Amino acid sequence: MKKIFVLTGEPSGDKLASKVIAQLQNSRSDLEYLSVGGEHLKSLGIKSIYDLKEITYLGFTRVLLNVFKIKSKINETVNEVIKFKPDILLTIDSPDFTLRVAKKVKRRDPSIKTIHFVAPQVWVWRERRLKQLKLFLDHVLLLFPFEKEYFDKEGIQSTITGHPLLEEQEKGKVDTSQIIKDNKKIFSIYSGSRLSEINILTPILFEFVKKMNDKYKDLFFVFHSTSEYVQLIKNLLLKEGLKNCDAIADEKTKSHILKSSMFAVAKSGTISLEICNNKIPSIIIYKMGMINFFIVKLLVKVKFANIINIASGKEIIPELLQSHCNPTKIYNTVNNLLNNKQELEEQVRESQEIVKKFRTGKSAEIACSVIKNYL
Numbered sequence: 001m002k003k004i005f006v007l008t009g010e011p012s013g014d015k016l017a018s019k020v021i022a023q024l025q026n027s028r029s030d031l032e033y034l035s036v037g038g039e040h041l042k043s044l045g046i047k048s049i050y051d052l053k054e055i056t057y058l059g060f061t062r063v064l065l066n067v068f069k070i071k072s073k074i075n076e077t078v079n080e081v082i083k084f085k086p087d088i089l090l091t092i093d094s095p096d097f098t099l100r101v102a103k104k105v106k107r108r109d110p111s112i113k114t115i116h117f118v119a120p121q122v123w124v125w126r127e128r129r130l131k132q133l134k135l136f137l138d139h140v141l142l143l144f145p146f147e148k149e150y151f152d153k154e155g156i157q158s159t160i161t162g163h164p165l166l167e168e169q170e171k172g173k174v175d176t177s178q179i180i181k182d183n184k185k186i187f188s189i190y191s192g193s194r195l196s197e198i199n200i201l202t203p204i205l206f207e208f209v210k211k212m213n214d215k216y217k218d219l220f221f222v223f224h225s226t227s228e229y230v231q232l233i234k235n236l237l238l239k240e241g242l243k244n245c246d247a248i249a250d251e252k253t254k255s256h257i258l259k260s261s262m263f264a265v266a267k268s269g270t271i272s273l274e275i276c277n278n279k280i281p282s283i284i285i286y287k288m289g290m291i292n293f294f295i296v297k298l299l300v301k302v303k304f305a306n307i308i309n310i311a312s313g314k315e316i317i318p319e320l321l322q323s324h325c326n327p328t329k330i331y332n333t334v335n336n337l338l339n340n341k342q343e344l345e346e347q348v349r350e351s352q353e354i355v356k357k358f359r360t361g362k363s364a365e366i367a368c369s370v371i372k373n374y375l
Contacts, residue, residue: 009094
């Protein structure tokens with residue numbers, strides 16, 4: 001029996017991995033899996049060697065403060081991969097963790113094929129890192145067409161899959177009557193999947209909601225979270241006395257809520273693509289510690305944080321980062337957009353043009369085909 005070790009580093013990678021593994025499970029029943037994964041891979045019956053949250057860290061300073069623990073976790077993971085002896089090590093995103101593991105695994109057992117899904121953002125920074133990747137990666141699966149030229153230049157095998165989260169989702173009825181009542185208009189809010197993000201962004205977002213409530217009386221705010229942190233957000237909402245808010249974790253419910261939303265406020269990340277894919281107008285927010293921010297500013301070579309804006313070369317979706325990520329600025333930006341129908345429609349139209357370039361319609365199938373070629 002052939003074996004695949006699936007290595008993720010955070011919830012978004014776990015979700016992406018599950019799309020591909022589900023496709024593999026449908027096409028081949030003779031594969032054995034082991035992983036470092038979360039709830040999505042678990043739902044497919046795949047065991048994780050430890051809890052994903054043990055390696056989920058935010059920001060450079062937090063990594064530095066936990067450097068010995070992270071190094072220990074990398075070595076532990078490498079040992080488990082070698083012990084499992086898979087035919088393929090499939091690493092997904094989180095390059096600072098997953099690629100360090102892949103490099104060590106390849107060094108100890110060159111017979112293990114290494115495939116990485118979601119290329120390191122060499123178009124943002126670390127372009128020199130490509131020469132290192134060539135030494136231990138057999139294949140890279142790319143989400144975006146514009147990435148391929150970088151890997152071709154270095155002679156690294158790569159395949160454009162498109163983004164799995166942009167595929168058509170299964171339609172089905174979801175009862176949201178216990179969440180949304182009195183025919184309120186829905187606002188989707190994404191404060192992040194990491195505790196550190198939640199701790200930084202929720203206080204800002206709560207104050208934003210209060211400002212919105214002062215003007216708008218027909219809105220209901222839904223915080224999209226993970227099963228791990230949904231109760232935490234519910235408790236924080238209760239403490240703040242925000243009655244026209246709730247938090248959800250169920251994936252089908254989240255998908256339905258997003259599709260029914262009139263607007264979304266989201267932390268910078270993959271979720272922005274899902275929002276745009278559902279033709280929902282939005283803004284992007286993010287805030288990190290000052291030390292982290294200055295390090296990023298020194299390294300980053302692109303003007304924008306959001307992939308839609310990066311791909312288009314202009315700010316289609318407003319980005320409120322760092323000092324601009326405050327309740328007043330968020331409120332003013334959202335309020336201005338809500339009062340400008342033409343601008344809202346233009347944002348959706350332009351973002352759709354970009355999303356279409358990222359969508360193949362068969363991303364999981366393409367990724368699955370590449371993986372099977374290495375078995």
